[in-house]
Amino acid sequence: DAGITQSPRHKVTETGTPVTLRCHQTENHRYMYWYRQDPGHGLRLIHYSYGVxxxxxxxxxxxxxxxxxxxxxxxxxxxxxxxxxxxxxxCAISELPTSNEQFFGPGTRLTVL
Amino acid sequence: QQQVKQSPQSLIVQKGGISIINCAYENTAFDYFPWYQQFPGKGPALLIAIRPDVSEKKEGRFTISFNKSAKQFSLHIMDSQPGDSATYFCAASMYGAGGSNYKLTFGKGTLLTVNP
Structure with a gap:
């Protein structure tokens, strides 16, 4: 696996509370992405970054x-x-424009009650 | 607006059979078409990718067929094995696009089950 970690891996929280998810990479890739995955919707891009x-x-x-x-x-x-x-x-990372391949992290399962 | 349409949503194949998953895209500026494989509890991983300068790309038992005029591409898994059981996503983007214009658009996924 590419050097991508996500934390926390699981979280249960209540409606109205703030939540921060972290993605950490050791590959020094320039591009980073956040997706959400839901049944019937596939992967949808939330935000991405093309540099600090x-x-x-x-x-x-x-x-x-x-x-x-x-x-x-x-x-x-x-x-x-x-x-x-x-x-x-x-979370995903890539080293555009050298390569279009995106490497994905293990995911964070978030439940909001 | 869904720019990449994937079918079927689910597919059941017997061991040794051929699995075929189809995708259609709308944006003619797309010129990079990857397929990702995802096992339960894991993140997606690149399986194989194609650019429109070729009509077919093969890697082992996995083949992408590309039809530029129809704006369609498909994944063929030959001699399907139970270990191939996973969710498969097609995607499309502009190759090498950087800056603020790059986005990888995914299909909704196909759950493949290969029965022993």
Whole structure:
């Protein structure tokens, strides 16, 4: 596996609470991504980063924010979690433009009650 | 707007059979078409990818067929094995695109079950 870790791996929280998920890479790749995976929807891009402090929105960015202060860390924050944000969240990295391949982390299962 | 449509949603194949999963795309600017394989509890992993300068790419038992005029591509798994049971995602993007314009668009996935 590519050197990608996600923390926590599982989390249960209550509606209205803030949640931060962390993605850490040891590959020094420039691009990092956050996806959510839901049955019947596949993988949907939330936000991505193309460099330190350079981020952009994906197709399902509402209710989420991100930050990248170091090459190796990409944080996803749910400012006020809702039940609709119950999902499995995956972080991915790639070294564009050298390679289009994305390497995925092991995922974080988030349950919002 | 779903830019990559994948079918079927699920597929059951007998051991030794051929598994075929299809995808269609809309954006003619796409020129990179990967397939990802995901086992339960794991993140997706790149299986095989193709660019439109070739109509077919084969790696072992896995083959991508690409039809540029129809804007379709498919994954064929020959001699399917129970270990191939997984969820398969097709995807599309602009190859080498960087900056703020790069996005990999995924299909909704196909759950493949290979019975022994």
């Amino acid at each position: 402090k350079d981020t952009d929105k994906g197709e399902v960015s509402d209710g989420y924010s991100v930050s990248r202060s170091k090459t190796e860390d990409f944080l996803l924050t749910l400012e006020s979690a809702t039940s609709s944000q119950t999902s499995v969240y995956f």
